Amino acid sequence: MRRVAKLSAACAVTAALALTATACGSTSSDNNASSSSSSSSGGGKGVKIGLAFDVGGRGDRSFNDSAARGADKAKGEFSGDIKELTAKTSDTEADREQRLSDLADAGYNPIIGVGFSYATSMTKVAAKYPKVSFGIVDSVVNAKNVDSITFTEEQGSYLAGVAAALKTKKDHVGFVGGVDVPLIKKFEAGFVQGVKDTNPKVKVDTQYLSHGSDFSGFASPDKGKEAAQGMLDNGADVIYSAAGSSGNGAIEAVNGVKGAWAIGVDSDQYNIPGLAKYKNSILTSMVKNVDVGVYDFIKSVHDGKPLTGTNTYSLAKDGVSLATSGGFIDDIQAKLDVAKKKIVDGSIKVKTTP
Incomplete structure (x- = not known):
């Protein structure tokens, strides 16, 4: 599995300026998207993966499903456990912050926010749980325990x-x-x-x-x-x-x-x-290839070397x-x-x- 090099410091700063400009993430109607949760277990011996989906969650046929494929692959390889929480279009920042906090309180690590809408809430929650590794897709969160997964x-x-x-x-x-x-x-x-x-x-x-x-x-x-x-x-x-x-x-x-x-x-x-x-x-x-970014992040946590900073998946890297x-x-x-x-x-x- 390819590993993606971190951006240069200058590029990271540029990406950070795009914090509010993120994610092809919100994806489905509120039908079946009522802040639902589900979990699946591979025996609980491996990583405990927390997925905070954008609206629509698993089954949207697009963005969220790609993230789910990456988590499923990691779960299968590492005998892990997945907990899924799904957003609503009516979510507030407080709702998103609570969703991430609930996963951290339940012992899930890593925790992935699927979509730009989690940027502000993840900034707050990551600071409260410094020993938990967080990942965010399509946004940049500047924190020591966050992997910002972006694409060209x-x-x-x-x-x-x-x-x-x-x-x-x-x-x-x-x-x-x-x-x-x-x-x-x-x-x-x-x-x-x-x-x-x-x-x-x-x-x-x-x-x-x-x-x-x-x-x-x-x-x-x-x-x-x-x-x-x-x-x-x-x-x-x-x-x-x-x-x-x-x-x-x-x-x-x-x-x-x-x-x-x-x-x-x-x-x-x-x-x-x-x-x-x-x-x-x-x-x-x-x-x-959101699945690749999500898998790479989970694998890095499993291997004891969590990815952090901004990791960009480009055309050259088949991202x-x-x-x-x-x-x-x-x-x-x-x-x-x-x-x-x-x-x-x-x-x-x-x-x-x-």
Whole structure:
């Protein structure tokens, strides 16, 4: 399993400034997301893993499920135990702080906050439990006992943009963002740059489902479907969604239009059982290997050498990638490989803001 080097001090400072600009994390509606908890045991002889999921939790078919895969792998290898607590869209900071504290009080170590919304609460709780190792996905928490697990979403999204530009037959594509927070802007920026660098003539429609502190855009498949349908009606034939479970609605809309393609996010959505009936419309997915980051962190705690600081999973480290399931991008793979090489060697600098 690859280990990811820490960022330089300068990069870490830059990442810290993006504390409030994080996570493709909120992912599903409040249906089945009522601050629920579950646990599974592998005999209790190994690490006790605490997972504080974002809304939707296990079963969201995207972000949270990727984190769950990493924890499940670690549980299987280390005969561990997992305790899961799941957020609600109505959560307050106090709710998140209590969730993390409950896991620490119950003896779970490490504890992972899945999503940017845990940044403030983890800063407080990590200080109260200095002997517990905490991990946070898609945000930066500056504490001695926290591993900040981040990704270069803009780089993977650039490749998604290249694919979209090469596959559109109408020179018209779309981007659906869940919430207009800085992290999701990274997805938009990379995608649009990839499209325009490949074919400047291609039109890109962009729509966000909610704004500011309203995170419902990550949890509303109906809104995702409506937004994608509007783009399709307007002439777009490839739509990339970075919107949590709202993206499932966008995929459904695309599936209803012959010749149109959807680009998934976070997980390889072609292979998600719950989306199987739409898989032939999923061109590719911009996979964000949250499972790798979560597994690496848990393994480090198990090995007695907990990762800390900011650890970034980049395109060069296969932290982000384009899925090849279905074979729909096989004909353009050579061009995608060229674009990837240029990003990795620095020939292409991918923007993080639109």
